[in-house]
Amino acid sequence: MSQSRKILARHAGRESLKPGELVEASVDLVLANDITAPLAIEEFEKLGRGKVFDTGKVVLVLDHFTPNRDIASAEQCAFVRRFARQYSVEHFYDGGEVGIEHVLLPEEGLIAPGSLVIGADSHTCTYGALGAFATGMGSTDVGAAMATGKAWFRAPEAIKVNVTGKLRPWSGGKDVILYLIGRLGVDGATYHSLEFVGDGIADISVDGRLTAANMAIEAGAKNGIFGVDLQAVEYLASVGVAAEEQALEPDEYGYTSELDIDLDVLEPQVALPHLPSNAVPVGEAPKVKLDQSVIGSCTNGRMEDMRLAAEVLRGRKVATGVRLIIIPGSPRVYRKSMEEGLFDIYLDAGAVISPPTCGPCLGGHMGILAAGERAISTTNRNFTGRMGHRESEVYLSNPAVAAASAVTGTITDPGELS
Amino acid sequence: MSGAVLEGKAHKLGDHVNTDLIIPATYLVTNDPVELGCHLLEGHDPDFVARVEPGDVLVGGINFGSGSSREHAPLAIKGAGISVVIASSFARIFYRNSINVGLPILESPEAAAAINDGDSLRVDLAAGTIEDLTTGEKFEVPAYPEFMQGLIDSGGLINYLKKQE
Known part of the structure; x- marks a missing residue:
């Protein structure tokens, strides 16, 4: 495991990928929710494959308008529920098993470092906190991937975010990412990976990293990603995922730009x-x-x-x-x-x-x-x-x-x- | 969506038109483009959709379609009768979604800056040209990457995959 392009290359059966290259890659996990799954399922059905690519790699979480707020949202959930049953989707979360998808999936041990995850939800990028390449797509892409196990990707350029220092009282992962978005602007990282490195990361909890990676999309980024340190290994072990420490290392194309964040002076942000x-x-x-x-x-x-x-x-x-x-x-x-x-x-x-x-x-x-x-x-x-x-x-x-x-x-x- | 020549009136919008403005989440309980289209840009201006006529063009600034991955956003745009979206730049997920649902989108900072609200436009998708009939200005749009053009020519991702079978 190293940086985003390397993960993508491995899933595309390639030695390396140049930023901007378009490739088809095999995905490890495909996610949708009660808003995006109905449309994904309609597109999936159009392909007429009759089965999902892997019943253990499709995840459906009814988390957005649940417990259902009205008849229309209840109908959407009923539709997804029927699909999950018909196609034997193993990771289907309904009723008392529902968590907010990006809180739930890491806890369920579904996210492994180095894996390639797509979801019909823009905050799918959350899983980069655990060293996965995870990105949001629309329902059609996800519906197609539910059938084929594949999606097309544009290999992203990468921005290095160098984090140093120690967190001040009352500051955390949220403040790191709000500050960063403030620096980059809401489209400052479009098509890019945000790759978080530096000694300061040791001071940010895994929960805090999940928060920071979650909002990479708010700078327009394709994904955000952290290395896997001892803290991450311990977190993963606690949810049943065996992993080894692995630092982020750039490939031969490196970074297009670099930004520094000094935790010593980072105040809570609004x-x-x-x-x-x-x-x-x-x-x-x-x-x-x-x-x-x-x-x-x-x-x-x-x-x-x-x-x-x-x-x-x-x-x-x-x-x-x-x-x-x-x-x-x-x-x-x-x-x-x-x-x-x-x-x-x-x-x-x-x-x-x-x-x-x-x-x-x-x-x-x-x-x-x-x-x-x-x-x-x-x-x-x-x-x-x-x-x-x-x-x-x-x-x-x-x-x-x-x-x-x-x-x-x-x-x-x-x-x-x- | 390739080959068509489209004509319509420009509706000029600003930068960062996000998907919550295009179709507020509360309406994401249907996949029907026409139903979604009734609420197009309601988050921006509740009276907006009343001013849209079939064939009209949305003209945005930078980062059009940012925010959520909801494919309902390009569907709502299509469902309201918009023929094409022109912007200085598009957000990543919106860009893919538009191609997947067959909504023509053209990236042209020059055209997006020059076109005025209410101008009459003619867009030739095959030739990659945008003509402002009101001002007489003409803009060339760079071609899509070959792979994307293949998706567009197939009529979106699902048809593309079906052809490959």
């Missing part, structure tokens, strides 16, 4: 409406009045995030007029949060605890904003109307900032809470 690239240090964010705070999503719905939120909320109350919605990202995260007593802290603070779902992140359900309302959210997109009415606003942050802001009712640095 991305102002309406682009993830509008990142500023939390202290420079405007003191707007908030109506809602959302802690969860495929970006920040993991144990580290749940614990951070609890650490800030312990013994505190959500401000009057603010709705705090906490969404543990998977059944495991949900249970562990409960066992660790985090739910008591959340409930005492006045939060709503949601079942695992994408829900409000994309304006689906479970926390939609009215006209003129503002939310701070640990999700990944703050586009116009993303969480509800087109005249609502979303500010993106890490879970500690979102929790502290729920307590004060305005955007707040957790370090400044009394």
Whole structure:
């Protein structure tokens, strides 16, 4: 395992690949959800193969509009459910087994370093945190891959992100990626891989790396990828995946550009409406009045995030007029949060605890904003109307900032809470 | 989608027109292009679709189609009757999705900058030309890579794969 092009080359049966080359490659895992699977299944059926390429390598997760919010979304889930049964899809997640797909798949031990993963969800790039080449595609590409086990790829150029130093209190993976998107812009990495290297990565937890890789797409990147260090090996072992340490090494074509991030000076970041690239240090964010705070999503719905939120909320109350919605990202995260007593802290603070779902992140359900309302959210997109009415606003942050802001009712640095 | 000459009125949009603006997620409970098309660009302007006539052209700035992988975005554009999208640049997933669903997309920073809202356009896909009939300006669009042209000529990925069988 080394960098993105090498993984792609190996899956295309090639020694190496030049940036820009178009190749067909065999994929190790193909993913879709309740929004994208119905269209993928329709395209799959058109090919008339009568079976999926491998019943153990197709993953279907009903996570977006579930538990179903209306009849139309229930029909979509029913359609996917019938398909999963008919084609004996082994990794089908429904009901109490549902987690937010990009929280769930690593926990299920489905992501291995060096593997090639495609998903009909743009945040499929999350799995790069574990050394996989993972990228989002549309339903047709994924429907075709469900039948053939193959997809075509353009070998990406690569940007080196050199991370040094030690994380400051209340900063984490979210702040690394928001800062980076702020530097690159929302299309600064289009067609590129973001390859994270440097001594600073040892200080970022696996959960934090999953958060950082998750938002590579918000800079337009095809994927984000980390090397596999001891921490990653231990994480993988805990979910039943045997792996060895492997550093990222560039191929002969190297990197098109390099960026440095110094964790020693990285403050918690807030991305102002309406682009993830509008990142500023939390202290420079405007003191707007908030109506809602959302802690969860495929970006920040993991144990580290749940614990951070609890650490800030312990013994505190959500401000009057603010709705705090906490969404543990998977059944495991949900249970562990409960066992660790985090739910008591959340409930005492006045939060709503949601079942695992994408829900409000994309304006689906479970926390939609009215006209003129503002939310701070640990999700990944703050586009116009993303969480509800087109005249609502979303500010993106890490879970500690979102929790502290729920307590004060305005955007707040957790370090400044009394 | 190759070979056609398309004519329509330009609807000029800005940079970073993302897929949430093109088709808000709340409508992603159908795959029907016409149904999706009723909500085209509702996130940008709820009255937008009322101004679209069959054959019209979307003209965007940089990073058109950024954000989610929802293939419903190019489907909504097609379903509303838009014939072609011209932009300075496209986001990666939207680009593939458009080719897969047979929505013509042309990358031309020059055309995207010069065309005004409401201009009448003629687009010759085979020749790779965009003509602004209102201003008289003409733009050449670089050819697609050979592999992509093959996909386009086949009518999208599924038909391409069927031909290979």
